[in-house]
Each structure stands twice: as C-alpha cells, then as structure tokens.
Amino acid sequence: MSDSVRTKLKASVSGQRMRKKQSVKRKPSKKKERVQKKQSPKPEVKVVEYETQAIEETANVLFKPNTGPQTDFLAASEREVLYGGSAGGGKSYAMLADPLRYMGHPQFSGLLLRHTTEELRELIFKSQELYPKIWPGIKWSERKMQWTAPSGARLWMSYLDRDDDVLRYQGLAFSWIGFDELTQWSSEYAWNYMRSRLRSTAPDLPIFMRATTNPGGRGHAWVKKTFIDPAPYNTAFDATDNETGEVLRYPAGHVKAGKPLFKRRFIPARLSDNPHLSEGGDYEAMLLSLPEQQRRQLLEGDWDIKEGAAFTEFNRDIHVVEPFEIPSNWVKFRACDYGYGSWSGVLWIAVAPSEQLIVYREHYVTKVLATDLADQILDLEAGDGNIKYGVLDSSLWHKRGDTGPSLAEQMIQKGCRWRPSDRSKGSRVAGKNEIHRRLQVDEHTEEPRLVFFNTCTNIISQLPSLPIDKKNSEDIDTTSEDHLYDALRYGIMSRPKFSIFDYDPHGRPSQQYVADSTFGY
Structure with missing residues (x-):
C-alpha cells in the first residue's frame, strides 16, 4: 500500500x-x-x-516475475504465445502465474494441460504452494482437478495424452488454455483442436493460448515451424499455416475478409534469466555435462540443433544479424534453385570488404512459372542498384522438347540475367565444405564468413535442420527440403569477390539488353 x-x-x-x-x-x-x-x-x-x-516494498511478495523474458511472457498480448528455451528459465512458474490475473472474474474458465497425469502432478503440487497464498479462499477439488476462486472463477488442471483425449473437452469453452511442455505432443492436432474451445462471452475477458517448452522432444519439428521459424525471436507475427507457410486470414465474404486472424509470438528463455536457479552454478554444471545436442537444447535453448544434422556449427546468436543498409559499393548478386512442382528458392547476397557474405533477402514460392518468377525477382530488386550477376541451376538450360527456348532462356528474355551453376562431378561435396568454412569465425575479423539477415526466416530454419545423407556422410540428404540450401551452394561456389573495380556508380540494371541470351551476359 x-x-x-x-x-x-x-x-x-x-x-x-x-x-x-x-x-x-x-x-x-x-x-x-x-x-x-x-x-x-x-x-x-x-x-x-x-x-x-x-x-517495505518486498514485504509479502509471493511471486515477482524475473526481469526479461518471464515478465515479457506475463505481459504478452498476442493470442498465442510460446515461452521456450533452456531448462531452468522459470517457465513453469510463469505458466502457473499467468491465469491468476483473471481469477477475480466470475466468468473466467481456464485449462492447464500436461501430456500425462504423472507430469501433471508436479504442476499441481506447485500450484498448491502458491495459489492459496495469493487468492485467500481459493479451493482445490481433487475429484474435479479444479481450482475455484471466491469469485466463481475456475481453473482446471488436466492431461491430454492421446489425440482422442481432446473429445473430453468437446462442448466446453475456456477463455485461457495453457500447454506445459508443448513439444511432448507429437503432432499439432491437440493444439489446433483446443483452439476451437477458446471463447469468451464477457467483453472484458480476453482469450489466450499459452505454452512453455524446451527444444527437443517428439513435437520439436511442428512447434518450431509454428512459433520459431516465421519471425525473429520475441517478435509478434501473423499466424501462419504450417503446410503452406501462408498467413491465416479471414475468408472472402467475411466482414474482415483478407485480414490476419490473430498473432503469435515466441519468447526465448535462458537459464541466466532465472537468478534463483543460476546463481549457485550447480544446475548449470549439470547441464554442461550433457552430450552436445542435449546441452545446446537444454542449456543454450538452441532450436536449430538436430540429431544427425549436417551443419551443427550454425548458431543464431552468431550467424543471424539485424538488417542494415548495405553500402552501394558492395558487390551484390543472387542465386536461384527453380522448381515448379516443389519450391523455388532465391537468395540475394552481398559481399563485404572483408569477403564476408551477407544473405540479405530470400524469396521462397511454389507453383510459379519461370517467367513469372523472373518478374517477381526484378520487382524485388528494383531498389537494389547494381546486381552484379545471378547464378541459376544449370539444368534449366536443358531444352524442354524439340523447339522453344529453355526455362533459363525464357527468364533471361525477361531481362533477368543468369549464369549457370557449377554442377560438375564433386561440386555438391565441394559446395557443402565451402558452407562449413564460411560458417566458421574468421580468426582475423572475429566474425563468421557467412551471416543472414533475421528476415530470411526460411533459410535460417532449413539450413540447421538439413540431415546428413546416411549413405554418404559428405553430402546432405537430398530428400529433405533443400531448395534454399542449393541456392546458397550455387551462390557460394560462384566465387564471389569484393573489388573496388566492380563498383559501377551508374548501376547497370538487370533489365539491360544482354549480348548472349544463353548465359545472360
């Protein structure tokens, strides 16, 4: 007071x-x-x-969120929020504290889920320590697995083991739903179904879905695709479809037609965020003793490390940077891997004076004609100034049928210039090795030789997830999603160099007429 x-x-x-x-x-x-x-x-x-x-300000303080991610999680306004990362970051206590703000509202109905009843029991014990002190008069029913506040507000604590278990909540409505340790659910089915149970009839009672988790586990892939890949950390973004990557929008004919449905956000957690656990150092020592993959997941909160991954040295803290204005005298070029039935991936790369490569833009689309892709590329780079050259999968120069230009020639005729990529024997292995070298930190500049703008979310997601080919450890598994990886490999193997003699103050545009329609010069 x-x-x-x-x-x-x-x-x-x-x-x-x-x-x-x-x-x-x-x-x-x-x-x-x-x-x-x-x-x-x-x-x-x-x-x-x-x-x-x-x-005394600290008198009778029962719970005070740690400064940083834990406070961000409790203050988040997005519809769906994931608080995830290293072990010991204070995620479970934040999850228990979040619904308490609404327990004074008589119409509040919340649901906190764990995967199994055994895992749920620990959460119940923690809530029994905390809740009666914060809300005098709140009652726990072991039979109903439910907290009831004097206001009439209710919070269920339950489990959801199999997909069929969602039917137990059919017909029920909750204004707050929480999933603790979300990656323990092997698919997104339960998360998506429970979203249909989220509703409120009180105008002053918002609806939220909240989740906490560590990297790894059976559901690592879908959780990463839902919350980690679409946007930089701790940034609100429009919810996307996991299959298509497209933003979820209101359908045609709706009064809000075309507008995004809702927003999501991922808030990363580190052990250092929780001074109550990190100060002693004992817990950190235990995490440091783990094998590399588990250590990076549980101590560093690394979502990119994957068992059998080809590029384990990739680290978001090192290789992902904030966008900046690229100086006009830096060399810029692009690289492309085209596919109509699958995906087309285009990367724009700048060469710094230190020979560091900066991937500053990406374009990732499917079912787009080669000529339409050429138009899209020219539109995207309209303000880039001089694009020195482009590297395209050399197979696109192969003739399609007896007559007519190849796909590469069709794109060049649009004014989008290309040179063929190196697809000679051994080029795949050589390209992979060069990416490994570029990911290393240069001993002189103390910076990696390859970095990515954090807006290039697809390549940032795909590169560390690429698995090694089980039959050939020197290459990646070509059945994986490797379109942007191939574009990166083509670009890096084009031997990009920074030179003051390459600077063209007039900025020759890509649309300029070319002398050689085959190679685009």
Whole structure:
C-alpha cells in the first residue's frame, strides 16, 4: 500500500470518528444557535499532515516475475504465445502465474494441460504452494482437478495424452488454455483442436493460448515451424499455416475478409534469466555435462540443433544479424534453385570488404512459372542498384522438347540475367565444405564468413535442420527440403569477390539488353 493511499484511508477514518462523536451530542436550542452564528468567526481551514510509515516494498511478495523474458511472457498480448528455451528459465512458474490475473472474474474458465497425469502432478503440487497464498479462499477439488476462486472463477488442471483425449473437452469453452511442455505432443492436432474451445462471452475477458517448452522432444519439428521459424525471436507475427507457410486470414465474404486472424509470438528463455536457479552454478554444471545436442537444447535453448544434422556449427546468436543498409559499393548478386512442382528458392547476397557474405533477402514460392518468377525477382530488386550477376541451376538450360527456348532462356528474355551453376562431378561435396568454412569465425575479423539477415526466416530454419545423407556422410540428404540450401551452394561456389573495380556508380540494371541470351551476359 502506498503512503498516499494510507494517508487518505487514515484521514477518512478520522472523519468518520468525528462524525460519530458529534452525533451523540444534544442538539442546541434555536436561540443559542442564533447567538453562536453571530459570535462564532468563520473557522480557519488548516492543512493537517499525517505521519505515515513507509512500507517495505518486498514485504509479502509471493511471486515477482524475473526481469526479461518471464515478465515479457506475463505481459504478452498476442493470442498465442510460446515461452521456450533452456531448462531452468522459470517457465513453469510463469505458466502457473499467468491465469491468476483473471481469477477475480466470475466468468473466467481456464485449462492447464500436461501430456500425462504423472507430469501433471508436479504442476499441481506447485500450484498448491502458491495459489492459496495469493487468492485467500481459493479451493482445490481433487475429484474435479479444479481450482475455484471466491469469485466463481475456475481453473482446471488436466492431461491430454492421446489425440482422442481432446473429445473430453468437446462442448466446453475456456477463455485461457495453457500447454506445459508443448513439444511432448507429437503432432499439432491437440493444439489446433483446443483452439476451437477458446471463447469468451464477457467483453472484458480476453482469450489466450499459452505454452512453455524446451527444444527437443517428439513435437520439436511442428512447434518450431509454428512459433520459431516465421519471425525473429520475441517478435509478434501473423499466424501462419504450417503446410503452406501462408498467413491465416479471414475468408472472402467475411466482414474482415483478407485480414490476419490473430498473432503469435515466441519468447526465448535462458537459464541466466532465472537468478534463483543460476546463481549457485550447480544446475548449470549439470547441464554442461550433457552430450552436445542435449546441452545446446537444454542449456543454450538452441532450436536449430538436430540429431544427425549436417551443419551443427550454425548458431543464431552468431550467424543471424539485424538488417542494415548495405553500402552501394558492395558487390551484390543472387542465386536461384527453380522448381515448379516443389519450391523455388532465391537468395540475394552481398559481399563485404572483408569477403564476408551477407544473405540479405530470400524469396521462397511454389507453383510459379519461370517467367513469372523472373518478374517477381526484378520487382524485388528494383531498389537494389547494381546486381552484379545471378547464378541459376544449370539444368534449366536443358531444352524442354524439340523447339522453344529453355526455362533459363525464357527468364533471361525477361531481362533477368543468369549464369549457370557449377554442377560438375564433386561440386555438391565441394559446395557443402565451402558452407562449413564460411560458417566458421574468421580468426582475423572475429566474425563468421557467412551471416543472414533475421528476415530470411526460411533459410535460417532449413539450413540447421538439413540431415546428413546416411549413405554418404559428405553430402546432405537430398530428400529433405533443400531448395534454399542449393541456392546458397550455387551462390557460394560462384566465387564471389569484393573489388573496388566492380563498383559501377551508374548501376547497370538487370533489365539491360544482354549480348548472349544463353548465359545472360
């Protein structure tokens, strides 16, 4: 309670006591009252100062969120939020604390889920320590697995083991739903179904879905695709479809047609965020003793490490940077892997004076004709100035049928210039090795030789997830999603160099007429 509030309360009580004392006095006669009115001067108004006692700020504090991610999670306004990362970051306590803000609302109905009843029991024990102290009068029902507040607000704590278990909640409505350790669910089915149970009839009661988890587990892939890949960390983004990557929007004919349905956000957690657990160092020592994959997941909160991954050295903290304005005298080029039935991936790369490569833009589309892709590329790079050259999968120069230009020639005729990629024997292995070299930190500049703008979310997601070919450890598994990887490999193997002699102050545009329509020069 603040000093000002205490002063006001004290003054109010004093006034009430004064009024009570006056009420017991005998009412004076009318004659005496007239005399008092003539003789009594107007009372002087005095400002009375009350002495107040300062209250220790930390007294009776039952839960105070740690500064940083835990506070961000509790203050988040997005519809769906994942709080995930290293072990010991304070995620479970944040999950227990989040629904408490609504327990004073009589219409609040919440649901907190774990995968199994055994895992749920630990959460219940923690809630039994915390909730009665924060909400006096709150009651726990073991039979219903439910907390009920004096206001009538309810919070269920339950499990959801199999996909069929979602039917137990059919017909029910919740304004808050939480999934603790989300990656323990092997598919997104339960998460998506429970979203249909999210609704509120009270205008002052918002609806939220919340989740916490560590990297790894059976559901690592779908959770990563849902929350990690679409946007930089701790950034709100429009919810996307996991299959197509497209933003979820209201359908045609709706009053909100075309507008995004809702927003998501991923808030990363680190052990260092929780001073209560990290200060001693014992827990950190235990995590440091784990094998590399588990250590990076549980201690560093690394979502990119994967068992059998080809590029384990990739690290978002090192290889992903904030976008910046690229100087006009830096060499810029693009690389493309085209596919109509699958995906087409285009990367734009800048060469710094230190020979560091910066992937500053990506374009990832499917079912787009080669000529349409050429138009899209030219539109995207319209403000880039001089694009020195482009590298395209050399197989696109192969003739399709007896007559007519190849796909590469069709794109060149649009004004989108290309040179063929190196697809000679051994080029795949050589390209992979060069990417490994580029991911290393240069001993002179103390920076990696290859970095990515954090807006290039697809290549950032795909590169560390690429598995090694089980039959050939020197190459990646070509059955994986490797379109942007191939584009990166084509670009890196084009031997890009920074040179002051390459600088063209006039900026020759890509649309310029080419002398050789086959190779695009």
